Amino acid sequence: MNRMLIAMLTLSVSAAIAQGPPRGPRREPVTITSAPVAKDAAEEKILGVLDDMDKTQRRGSLSVPVEDGRILRLLVESMGAKTVVELGTSIGYSGTWMCLGLRKTGGHLTTYEIDPERAAKARANFQRAGVEKLVTIVEGDAHETLKKFKGTIDLVFLDADKEGYLDYLNTLLPMVRPGGLIVAHNMTPRMADPNYLKAVTTNPDLETVFINKEASGVGLTLKKR
Numbered sequence: 001m002n003r004m005l006i007a008m009l010t011l012s013v014s015a016a017i018a019q020g021p022p023r024g025p026r027r028e029p030v031t032i033t034s035a036p037v038a039k040d041a042a043e044e045k046i047l048g049v050l051d052d053m054d055k056t057q058r059r060g061s062l063s064v065p066v067e068d069g070r071i072l073r074l075l076v077e078s079m080g081a082k083t084v085v086e087l088g089t090s091i092g093y094s095g096t097w098m099c100l101g102l103r104k105t106g107g108h109l110t111t112y113e114i115d116p117e118r119a120a121k122a123r124a125n126f127q128r129a130g131v132e133k134l135v136t137i138v139e140g141d142a143h144e145t146l147k148k149f150k151g152t153i154d155l156v157f158l159d160a161d162k163e164g165y166l167d168y169l170n171t172l173l174p175m176v177r178p179g180g181l182i183v184a185h186n187m188t189p190r191m192a193d194p195n196y197l198k199a200v201t202t203n204p205d206l207e208t209v210f211i212n213k214e215a216s217g218v219g220l221t222l223k224k225r
């Protein structure tokens, strides 16, 4: 083969690679969404209560958005979490999402709330959803009440006073099992405590990623094995 022919062949092969796979007819953009689909009657009942809470009790509750609730359930269930601790119960919305996972893992949620009115609403909601046996609500200032907590924790969900996250982390991290998770809500430039951010991003025992950054901001911190 002469040099000219080799050069022409090389050029056409490179052009084909650069073009990528052959294109088919132009497709309409696809909208990617999903809604929970209940597997059994109990799940249907819990999802119904969550939907009602979202529509009728969200105002003033500071509850997590639906997507974040679904992520929490997914984490709890997929990691087989048995012991979950939540700071900031409010009306029990995120807690109820986590109970969807806990009823499958045989686990338990201990959740802390300083406001007695919100704690009472949470109690009623857990009852309505039929998950009250899966939850213990601890009323009072969690910076105090948390000191009594004992046990090995699979997942912590931080969603109370933002300036308190570092104190909660320092108290709970020794009890989180290797391979356990600390999920922190409202990790946005406006709301996140820089001291907490520093603590979870500079400790070599931890691996932290941030998701949903443009919306609510969720920090996922793994305690490495």
Ligand SMILES: C[S@@+](CC[C@H](N)C(=O)[O-])C[C@H]1O[C@@H](n2cnc3c(N)ncnc32)[C@H](O)[C@@H]1O
Pocket: 061, 062, 063, 064, 087, 088, 089, 090, 091, 092, 093, 094, 095, 112, 113, 114, 115, 118, 140, 141, 142, 143, 159, 160, 161, 164
């Ligand atoms: C953002 S809301 C929690 C929302 C809830 N996780 C949900 O998504 O349904 C924060 C809650 O933390 C509670 N809180 C604030 N400081 C607290 C403290 N020191 N101890 C316990 N609860 C506290 C507030 O009363 C409020 O209900």
